[in-house]
Amino acid sequence: MVLDPLWLLLALPVAFALGWLASRLEMRQWVREQRDAPKAYFKGLNLLLNEQQDKAIDAFVEAVQDDPHSADLHFALGNLFRRRGEFERAVRVHQHLLRRGDLSTGERERAQHALAQDFMKAGLFDRAEEAFRALEGTPFDTEARLALLTLHERSRDWRAAAEVAARLEKSGIGSFATRIGHYWCEVAQEADARGDAEGAQAALQRAREVAPTAPRPWLLEGERHLRAGRVAQALQAWDELRARHPGTFPLVAAAYAQAALTAGQRAHAREQLELVYAQQPDTNLLAALRKLDTPEQAAQRLLDHLRQQPALSVAAQVLELPPADWAEDTRPQLQASVARAAQPMQRYRCAACGFEARNYFWQCPGCQGWDTYPPRRIEDL
Known part of the structure; x- marks a missing residue:
C-alpha cells in the first residue's frame, strides 16, 4: 500500500497541534503545582513567625505530602521538629532526604549536617560524632570540627x-592555643590520677609548648612537686607563676605560704607575697600572709585590710578577734562591710524571670508579668 503524500502533509500539522496542546496542559499543571507549593510553604512560615509551631508543623507536613520532591520543605520540617525537641521525627526526615537519589551534592551535605545536629541535640553523641566526621572536606567542615570539639570536651577525650x-x-x-593548653593540663591531671608521673610531666611540657603564656601549667607543676614532697621545686614553680601571672598567683597563695614554712623560707615567701598583695589586695593573699605573721601582725593586717576594703569575710574574721585588739575605727568599718554585703540581698526577685529590683513591683519590668514578685525580699526567703 502506497501512502498518499497529501496525507503526510495533513498529518504534520495535526501532530504539531497535539504536541503543542500536550505541552500547554503539562505547563499549566506545573504552574499550578508551583503556585500551590509556595502557598503551603509561606503559610507554614507565617505560622512559624507567629510562634504557632504546632500549626506550622501541620502546614509543612501537608506541603511535603503534596510536593514530596521539595527538599526545602523537608529541611524546614526537619529543623522545626528539632526546635520542638522531636528529635526522632527530625532524624527520620533528614535520613529520608539522604536516601533520595535525586538530591544534589550540596543538598546532600546540608542534610548530613542537619542529621548530625539532630543527633547532637538528642544526646546521641556517638552517632553525632560519626555524622559530623562525614562532613570533613565539605562546606560544613569548619562547623563540623567545632561541633566535634564540643563533643570531645563533653566526653573528656582531651x-x-x-x-x-x-x-x-x-x-x-x-x-586555639589556650584551649589546647588546657586540654594537655587535663591529660596531665588524669595521668597523675593513674600514677603515671612521666606521662603527667610530658603532658605539662606539651601544655607549656603550645601555650607559653598560660598560667595553669605552672600552677599544676607546683602542685605536683608539692604532692611528691619536692617543696623547693614547688616554690620555684610558683615563683615562676607569680612572676608571669601575678593575677593567678592568689589561687595557690595559701599553699605557697605553707610550703615556705615547711622549707624554712618564711622571709622569702613573705616578701614575695607582700609584693603581690601591694598590687592587688586579695583575701587569698591576706590569708597566706597571716600564716607567716605573728599573732599581733596577723591581727593588725586584718584590721588594715578591713579599713582598705570592707569585705564581709574579713569582717567575720575581725569579729573573732578579742575586742582589745580592735582599732578605734573598727566598728564603723564592720558596719560598712556588713551594709555593702547586705545590699544585694535587700531586693525583690521576680519568680518568673529572676529580675531583681530594690522596689516592689506589681508588674515585673523584665517579663511584664503581673503578681510575679513575692512580697518578701531575697534575704527573707
Whole structure:
C-alpha cells in the first residue's frame, strides 16, 4: 500500500497541534503545582513567625505530602521538629532526604549536617560524632570540627580535642592555643590520677609548648612537686607563676605560704607575697600572709585590710578577734562591710524571670508579668 503524500502533509500539522496542546496542559499543571507549593510553604512560615509551631508543623507536613520532591520543605520540617525537641521525627526526615537519589551534592551535605545536629541535640553523641566526621572536606567542615570539639570536651577525650583544635587552628579560623593548653593540663591531671608521673610531666611540657603564656601549667607543676614532697621545686614553680601571672598567683597563695614554712623560707615567701598583695589586695593573699605573721601582725593586717576594703569575710574574721585588739575605727568599718554585703540581698526577685529590683513591683519590668514578685525580699526567703 502506497501512502498518499497529501496525507503526510495533513498529518504534520495535526501532530504539531497535539504536541503543542500536550505541552500547554503539562505547563499549566506545573504552574499550578508551583503556585500551590509556595502557598503551603509561606503559610507554614507565617505560622512559624507567629510562634504557632504546632500549626506550622501541620502546614509543612501537608506541603511535603503534596510536593514530596521539595527538599526545602523537608529541611524546614526537619529543623522545626528539632526546635520542638522531636528529635526522632527530625532524624527520620533528614535520613529520608539522604536516601533520595535525586538530591544534589550540596543538598546532600546540608542534610548530613542537619542529621548530625539532630543527633547532637538528642544526646546521641556517638552517632553525632560519626555524622559530623562525614562532613570533613565539605562546606560544613569548619562547623563540623567545632561541633566535634564540643563533643570531645563533653566526653573528656582531651587528646582527641587537642587534635581537632590543632587542625582548626591550621585552617586559619583563629587561635586555639589556650584551649589546647588546657586540654594537655587535663591529660596531665588524669595521668597523675593513674600514677603515671612521666606521662603527667610530658603532658605539662606539651601544655607549656603550645601555650607559653598560660598560667595553669605552672600552677599544676607546683602542685605536683608539692604532692611528691619536692617543696623547693614547688616554690620555684610558683615563683615562676607569680612572676608571669601575678593575677593567678592568689589561687595557690595559701599553699605557697605553707610550703615556705615547711622549707624554712618564711622571709622569702613573705616578701614575695607582700609584693603581690601591694598590687592587688586579695583575701587569698591576706590569708597566706597571716600564716607567716605573728599573732599581733596577723591581727593588725586584718584590721588594715578591713579599713582598705570592707569585705564581709574579713569582717567575720575581725569579729573573732578579742575586742582589745580592735582599732578605734573598727566598728564603723564592720558596719560598712556588713551594709555593702547586705545590699544585694535587700531586693525583690521576680519568680518568673529572676529580675531583681530594690522596689516592689506589681508588674515585673523584665517579663511584664503581673503578681510575679513575692512580697518578701531575697534575704527573707
